[in-house]
Amino acid sequence: MLTDEQHRQKMQQRKQVQTQRLAERTLEKGLVIVHMGNGKGKTTAALGMVLRSLGHGYRVAIIQFIKGAWEPAEKAALSHWPDQLVFHAMGEGFTWETQDRQRDIANAEAAWERALDYLSQPDYRLILLDEVNVALKLAYLSPEKVLAGLRTKPEQTHVILTGRGAPPELVDAADLVTEMTLIKHPFREQGVKAQAGIEF
Amino acid sequence: MLTDEQHRQKMQQRKQVQTQRLAERTLEKGLVIVHMGNGKGKTTAALGMVLRSLGHGYRVAIIQFIKGAWEPAEKAALSHWPDQLVFHAMGEGFTWETQDRQRDIANAEAAWERALDYLSQPDYRLILLDEVNVALKLAYLSPEKVLAGLRTKPEQTHVILTGRGAPPELVDAADLVTEMTLIKHPFREQGVKAQAGIEF
Numbered sequence: 001m002l003t004d005e006q007h008r009q010k011m012q013q014r015k016q017v018q019t020q021r022l023a024e025r026t027l028e029k030g031l032v033i034v035h036m037g038n039g040k041g042k043t044t045a046a047l048g049m050v051l052r053s054l055g056h057g058y059r060v061a062i063i064q065f066i067k068g069a070w071e072p073a074e075k076a077a078l079s080h081w082p083d084q085l086v087f088h089a090m091g092e093g094f095t096w097e098t099q100d101r102q103r104d105i106a107n108a109e110a111a112w113e114r115a116l117d118y119l120s121q122p123d124y125r126l127i128l129l130d131e132v133n134v135a136l137k138l139a140y141l142s143p144e145k146v147l148a149g150l151r152t153k154p155e156q157t158h159v160i161l162t163g164r165g166a167p168p169e170l171v172d173a174a175d176l177v178t179e180m181t182l183i184k185h186p187f188r189e190q191g192v193k194a195q196a197g198i199e200f
Numbered sequence: 201m202l203t204d205e206q207h208r209q210k211m212q213q214r215k216q217v218q219t220q221r222l223a224e225r226t227l228e229k230g231l232v233i234v235h236m237g238n239g240k241g242k243t244t245a246a247l248g249m250v251l252r253s254l255g256h257g258y259r260v261a262i263i264q265f266i267k268g269a270w271e272p273a274e275k276a277a278l279s280h281w282p283d284q285l286v287f288h289a290m291g292e293g294f295t296w297e298t299q300d301r302q303r304d305i306a307n308a309e310a311a312w313e314r315a316l317d318y319l320s321q322p323d324y325r326l327i328l329l330d331e332v333n334v335a336l337k338l339a340y341l342s343p344e345k346v347l348a349g350l351r352t353k354p355e356q357t358h359v360i361l362t363g364r365g366a367p368p369e370l371v372d373a374a375d376l377v378t379e380m381t382l383i384k385h386p387f388r389e390q391g392v393k394a395q396a397g398i399e400f
Contacts, residue, residue: 004300004301004302007299007301008299008300008301011295011296011298011299012296012299014295014296015296015297015299018294018296022393024391025387025391025392025393025394026391026393027386027390027391027392027393028392028393028395029386029390029392029395030395031386031392031395031398033398034383035241036383037381039378039379040245040376040378041235041241041245041248041378041380043248044245044248044249044252045240045241045244045245045248045380046248047247047248047251047252048241048243048244048245048246048247048248048251049244049397049398051247051248051251051274051277051278052244052247052271052273052274052277052396052397052398052399052400053273053396053397053398054277055272055273055274055275055276055277055278056273056276056396056397058397071252072255073252073253073255073256074251074252074255075255076255076256077251077252077254077255078251078255080280094218095211095214096211096212096214096215096218097215098211099207099208099211099212099215100204100208101204101207101208102204125397126397126398158395158397158398171383171384174384175384175386175390175392176240176384176385176386176398177383177384177385178239178240178241178380178381178382178383179239179380179381179383180239180241180245180378180379180380180381181237181378181379181380181381182378183234183236183371183377183378183379184371184374184375184376184377185376185377186229186231186375186376187225190227190229190375191224191225191226191227192225192227192228192229192231192375193222193225193226193227193228194225195228195229195230195231195358196252196253196256197249197252197253197256197258197325197326197358198231198233198249198252198253198326198358198376199252200252
């Protein structure tokens with residue numbers, strides 16, 4: 001256990017390291033961000049970034065690849081920014097809901113075309129492609145097509161791609177990749193249902 | 201590769217499994233949620249939950265244990281809910297900023313007292329204890345004290361505890377635990393600085 005004085009000296013040194021690090025990190029760029037893994041929080045963390053971007057006054061586009069409608073609470077909360085935020089739910093539900101692969105593929109392709117449209121508009125500083133990784137995993141979209149589209153994005157635009165099953169090519173091409181890992185989940189272990197305010 | 205008809209049959213079966221699962225999950229309860237790990241997204245995913253809870257009309261309290269001020273963009277975005285949301289930045293910065301352990305400890309204790317106050321008010325349906333895990337890791341707060349406080353929470357209140365270093369006792373006591381794992385980070389690898397709209 002350090003004394004208070006030793007603690008102070010250690011923290012002074014750490015402060016120097018931090019200052020040095022910050023000085024070395026000067027690049028500004030729009031990021032390709034991937035939220036993957038089996039845990040919770042992939043879409044939720046993207047929503048947090050949407051909130052921050054809206055707070056900065058940026059325009060934001062959200063395109064949902066699987067869901068066919070916006071969750072009412074998210075819709076209510078984000079209705080405060082009608083001039084900054086656009087939202088498109090381009091899916092019709094999970095694969096076990098639609099039970100129709102050709103229709104799922106057509107929906108994924110239409111969603112991707114919509115995404116490309118926003119990627120061509122530099123005033124959209126954040127584009128959230130929600131659950132697009134699932135469409136990639138199911139081969140409803142090809143990684144080549146998505147990577148080619150991401151290469152067209154304006155320099156300052158951030159793009160977030162969420163969902164299980166991000167292909168390795170996407171991880172390679174991304175700047176910031178976080179895996180949400182399930183450690184404990186009350187659904188499975190306690191029979192708890194999805195909770196308002198947390199999951200929807 | 202399944203034919204479209206085989207796909208349809210497989211998805212019909214999966215739908216039955218899903219329906220069964222949902223039927224088994226009937227419990228409603230406020231959750232103790234932990235976001236841990238070295239990756240990004242711990243606080244950000246908590247912010248997404250704050251947004252959902254606000255959309256449901258719930259009262260929300262945010263208590264920051266490390267930071268001494270609210271990020272301007274988050275503050276601007278969340279200023280739309282003056283009647284539902286309270287925010288307290290109870291820290292004075294990272295340990296290498298303050299360089300004063302006794303003051304850090306006093307701040308952590310004051311933040312925890314504030315948390316207990318909201319935990320006693322059932323109309324606060326979501327309480328975010330941001331970076332509290334760091335205070336636990338540094339032994340500024342004891343796990344026993346925090347767990348005892350969490351046990352007093354009203355049945356329907358959700359509590360989110362974020363930050364690296366969640367102690368095992370907290371993970372054991374929590375309902376929903378997600379580890380954010382760093383796969384790739386542009387700070388380190390590309391010299392990119394923290395980006396507006398994403399990290400703050």
